Amino acid sequence: MLLAGLCSLAWVSLDLLRKALVERHRDPVTIAAIAPLGAALGCTLYVVSQGYTLPAPPAAGWGLFGVLCLANLAGNFLFIRALFLGEISAVLPVFCLTPVVGSLGAWALMGEQLSIPGMLGITMVIAGTWWIVRGGGSGGAAGVGSMMGAVICWGMAPVLDKAIIGSGWTIWTYMLLALWAVALPLMLERLVRAPKQLFEVVRSTPWLVAALIPAGAAALGLQLLAVVQIEVGLLEAIKRAGVVLSVVLAARLFGEASAWDRLPFMVLVIAGVFLLAQPHADALFLGVYITSTLGLVGLVRTVLRRG
Numbered sequence: 001m002l003l004a005g006l007c008s009l010a011w012v013s014l015d016l017l018r019k020a021l022v023e024r025h026r027d028p029v030t031i032a033a034i035a036p037l038g039a040a041l042g043c044t045l046y047v048v049s050q051g052y053t054l055p056a057p058p059a060a061g062w063g064l065f066g067v068l069c070l071a072n073l074a075g076n077f078l079f080i081r082a083l084f085l086g087e088i089s090a091v092l093p094v095f096c097l098t099p100v101v102g103s104l105g106a107w108a109l110m111g112e113q114l115s116i117p118g119m120l121g122i123t124m125v126i127a128g129t130w131w132i133v134r135g136g137g138s139g140g141a142a143g144v145g146s147m148m149g150a151v152i153c154w155g156m157a158p159v160l161d162k163a164i165i166g167s168g169w170t171i172w173t174y175m176l177l178a179l180w181a182v183a184l185p186l187m188l189e190r191l192v193r194a195p196k197q198l199f200e201v202v203r204s205t206p207w208l209v210a211a212l213i214p215a216g217a218a219a220l221g222l223q224l225l226a227v228v229q230i231e232v233g234l235l236e237a238i239k240r241a242g243v244v245l246s247v248v249l250a251a252r253l254f255g256e257a258s259a260w261d262r263l264p265f266m267v268l269v270i271a272g273v274f275l276l277a278q279p280h281a282d283a284l285f286l287g288v289y290i291t292s293t294l295g296l297v298g299l300v301r302t303v304l305r306r307g
Contacts, residue, residue: 004235007222008242014039014215015246016253018080019088021201021208023254028084030197032077033186034209039216040179046217052172061167065174068160069181075153076182078146086143089250089259092243093132094147096125096269099236099276101155117281120290124272131265158236161224175224234277241270264300268293 014035021031047054057065082091100122133144165174190198202209226235244266251259271293275281281289 003226004238008239010218012242014219019083022084028080032080033190036183038212040183042213042217054173058168061164071153072182075150078149082143082147087256089247089256091143091147096240097151098155115279121272121276128265128268132262237273237277240273264297
């Protein structure tokens with residue numbers, strides 16, 4: 001649980017850094033290439049410094065690994081494009097739909113059943129996300145399509161992580177191969193097609209670029225360490241809870257005044273994600289949980305309107 005909480009905070013930092021870069025440069029393709037490289041470098045430095053062994057992966061799991069790489073390549077670009085087009089407080093909550101995709105993937109690939117609490121959680125996530133996007137007008141809708149694409153690409157990642165590691169791959173071998181399989185093609189494309197833009201981003205914002213290295217290493221490394229210890233659904237729930245912090249910080253760092261209007265519905269979304277991770281909840285728990293959530297949504301809206 002501690003690893004999952006730290007992982008959530010690391011993802012908040014990484015998301016805000018990526019948003020800051022696209023705000024400065026308005027070049028989503030180049031940022032989409034730089035961000036994975038920072039994560040790959042950070043994780044490589046960590047593995048080397050800790051002296052971890054990197055045994056060759058077994059024959060099993062390569063098909064799933066290929067699917068994961070393709071999904072990550074597409075997901076990286078779509079995610080950065082969503083941050084480029086829209087407000088982070090509008091598009092990032094859409095990413096909370098990934099546990100829905102992940103739960104369906106876990107059911108299909110690993111036989112994890114979707115319970116009544118899970119279905120109610122899915123309903124809460126979808127309803128809250130709809131209100132977040134709807135409440136922002138045309139500004140709220142910008143970038144949502146790209147983020148939905150990233151949701152589809154990345155929603156299966158934790159399930160694929162668990163399946164590939166379960167087939168005999170060691171954590172660190174798998175992590176480094178997965179990171180460099182995404183970082184190298186994206187960086188090679190930029191070096192060939194747009195080297196000037198690439199070097200300009202690094203030259204003008206060196207500290208932001210450098211910060212991607214520890215943030216990316218922490219986010220991905222902690223995720224892999226946590227996914228083998230707790231259920232995929234619970235890990236995703238804890239990760240997505242950090243989106244509330246991202247929305248609050250977006251209001252402060254990027255001047256997104258509409259972020260406060262979206263915050264009450266973030267409560268509904270995060271509550272739905274956590275309910276999705278409670279497969280054995282009974283009827284009494286569900287009644288109290290949903291009633292409390294709706295009451296908290298109303299309370300947050302009232303406080304923000306009067307403030």
